[in-house]
Amino acid sequence: MSSVPVPPPKCLLKPMVVPFRHMFGPGPSNVPPRILQAGANPVIGHMHPEIFEIMNDIKSGIQYMFQTQNRVTLAVSGTGHTAMECAIFNAVEPGEGVLTAVNGIWGERAADMAERIGGFLTNEEIEQALAKHRPALFFLAHGESSTGVLHPLDGIGQLCHKYNCLFLVDSVASMGGAPLHMDQQGIDILYTGSQKVLNAPPGTAPISFSERACQKIFNRRTKPVSFFLDLKWLSNYWGCDGKPSRVYHHTGPVTAFYSLRESLAVLVEEGLEKSWERHKEVAEYFHTSLESMGLHLFVKEKKARLPTVTTIVAPTGYDWKDITSYIMKTHNIEISGGLGPSVGLVLRVGLMGCNSSKAHVDMLLAALKDALKHCHENKL
């Protein structure tokens, strides 16, 4: 018997303790018991016919949620970041340009570009940039959870195509909570995450590619840098390439697929339009209530407000960290501060999927009022 110089860690002999929290930050959101329990089904093989059926159901659910007929529609085995890399790695070849609409951290992260926050671009600005830079890909975050902005999408796909450019949209924070029509809006690549409106655990990321995107990707001169995210392999594994059999690519996270399927079933049961309407109504109720409390919304223009993630101007006379800590400690509720360019400027509240209800708004408003009573800065 070989010796083990590194002894067994005692911490693992203690039971794991996971508290319940109201997850009203920008994500992950709460996961309802039926979705958690779906993920606790037994593991089957990543190549068994039953998992292919579940994957086919997921494809159908994503096509519905994205409002697309794209055959290359699947879920990446990873979080939203993985989907972002899947999009960029596959769609761009060395030497080609990517143009990024930098309206918050997600735009920033996609390109390491300079900051520009709290607003959105006009289609005229976008066209000027397309004409000037002639990129292969134009990236836009539909819902910028760092700033709370919902970017309009109409007409941009058509502009991109005029300049022979693919239109890539990040809808991680908005999908299912705000109207989006992938095919009608000429979006070439669209992705989201599982842990926001869908209310599934983080770990899978729905993504879809238009025929135009596939034409480019499947005729690349070079291989994408990532084997794991190579769309030729992924689309075969997901049965999107019309080939009679699927070849082993990677061991799919089957239990995460179970949860994702269940979360899509919940969306289908409610209906996409009803989900959009509900998020809108609840957000408006929330925003009006905040303003009547004397708080200010970071996004001034009403129609530019993301219905899923609200940014509140950090109230003066308070350290925002005191507010978030107090609400967590006293009310067991997570809300968060800013991210990237909005750090220190805002409080961020996410009400997504099952959390988007007036009852949850009322719970949160009570907690906020309580925090504002108790967290005054007395440092002068």
Added chain:
Amino acid sequence: MSSVPVPPPKCLLKPMVVPFRHMFGPGPSNVPPRILQAGANPVIGHMHPEIFEIMNDIKSGIQYMFQTQNRVTLAVSGTGHTAMECAIFNAVEPGEGVLTAVNGIWGERAADMAERIGGFLTNEEIEQALAKHRPALFFLAHGESSTGVLHPLDGIGQLCHKYNCLFLVDSVASMGGAPLHMDQQGIDILYTGSQKVLNAPPGTAPISFSERACQKIFNRRTKPVSFFLDLKWLSNYWGCDGKPSRVYHHTGPVTAFYSLRESLAVLVEEGLEKSWERHKEVAEYFHTSLESMGLHLFVKEKKARLPTVTTIVAPTGYDWKDITSYIMKTHNIEISGGLGPSVGLVLRVGLMGCNSSKAHVDMLLAALKDALKHCHENKL
């Protein structure tokens, strides 16, 4: 209300059906109820103190399992392939060479190199190749699940270091089931998956980096191609870089972390050496029984046999697919055919973690005997 031209899919209105299977293929393995249920705990934030504690427990568990003191030890949010890419993307800069020991599909996939199966390399062969090619990284699969070979590791790390090369080991199929001492054996980067001996669902991949590897990686001239797998970010997120606070990198798959922690707790409770011994004993019992049935093992040399995944020479007079199908249909047991270079040549049986017991061997032998009775080829 916006219209939705793509209607809701009816398939998602049906309940999901997941059968129970005995998962005796090369992975994923069965997941015990306590690990499945751990994964059904409520979702908390990926930056909450409780998840950092769970991640710290995971780190300690991986250090024990890998037998390493490396501070940069963590779990990648993805499957074994993601960990493979994490290792290569971080450790290799453009223009540097990777030398791959091709003894099966895992070696093959790491480098798209020519085939060479069913055996292993001598340290003399490895030294010759290191001296000739002067690679920055040498890749070796400890457990080649495509061929059933356990590759010896002693002395190779030292050879690599003599030639100023990092030693990268894939232990996806072997970890926890066969002795390995990362520090003693001079392994610079080591990774495994969650779904084999650990018996957790697929979706997380333990990985560790030696100080020598970190020296190279943290002093790169260029950024790694993947932001998601950039070790600078990952090691901060996992609290490995000594910095006082962790910065948001990606939304960790927290429920997958719960399951991974629970699976490491099971390993700690049994003890690593006992787990190695059990897998060895059960494999020897299995191999002897197979030979007494008149079947032949694909790996002739006893000490080169992987204790977790056994390759059986596909018996003559049978189509191997008839055997695997029959066993699945009649006995609800998954075993599999070959993979990559071993397709058509072998049957592959995995007995990993909780499935490594004599009772499971007996169950499987009965199924195999039954299949051999019923699946004779009558095509002449």
